[in-house]
Amino acid sequence: MTDTSPAAATAAQAPVFQVQHIYLKDASLEMPNAPLVFLENENPKVDVQLEVSDAPVVEALHEVVVRVTVTAKVKDKVLFLVEGKQAGIFEIRNLPAEQRPPVLGIVCPGIVYPYLRASIADLISRTGLPPIHLAEINFEAFYQQRLAAVAQQSAAKPAAPGPNGAANA
Numbered sequence: 001m002t003d004t005s006p007a008a009a010t011a012a013q014a015p016v017f018q019v020q021h022i023y024l025k026d027a028s029l030e031m032p033n034a035p036l037v038f039l040e041n042e043n044p045k046v047d048v049q050l051e052v053s054d055a056p057v058v059e060a061l062h063e064v065v066v067r068v069t070v071t072a073k074v075k076d077k078v079l080f081l082v083e084g085k086q087a088g089i090f091e092i093r094n095l096p097a098e099q100r101p102p103v104l105g106i107v108c109p110g111i112v113y114p115y116l117r118a119s120i121a122d123l124i125s126r127t128g129l130p131p132i133h134l135a136e137i138n139f140e141a142f143y144q145q146r147l148a149a150v151a152q153q154s155a156a157k158p159a160a161p162g163p164n165g166a167a168n169a
Helices: 006-012 097-125 139-156
Strands: 016-030 045-058 061-074 077-093
Touching (some): 045 097, 045 139, 077 097
Antiparallel strands (some): 061 077
């Protein structure tokens, strides 16, 4: 016998957000100037690039990937270049369409990023060089910056014909 009460119908339509898996998708470390980098006494200049992406996996499951590239240089010599991609699979059901992008762009990266920070810190510590710890990220501000950049690009470019000849909006 199935429960057809209003409470059961409401529960079936209730929003669902669950973390299914968190995993290190990719990691690489390069030290192109080793062993000479160990003789450098200057503090390195560190450049950090961050990217967030998401893609559907199957119905109601989405993969969110946070990618970071850290390059440390002294003068013109690369001490190390480390890249990591930490991912999570999230179940998202019955969420209003306008709420999905912020959840995928703010909430999910906020869950995944601490794992990435730990993975990157571990990789860098294995170089034998002083550790570099990635700063905390305000993913809401990062999301808003990405939205503004996309809006600016859209305003600057005329709509291009799509693969079927229609203009992309």
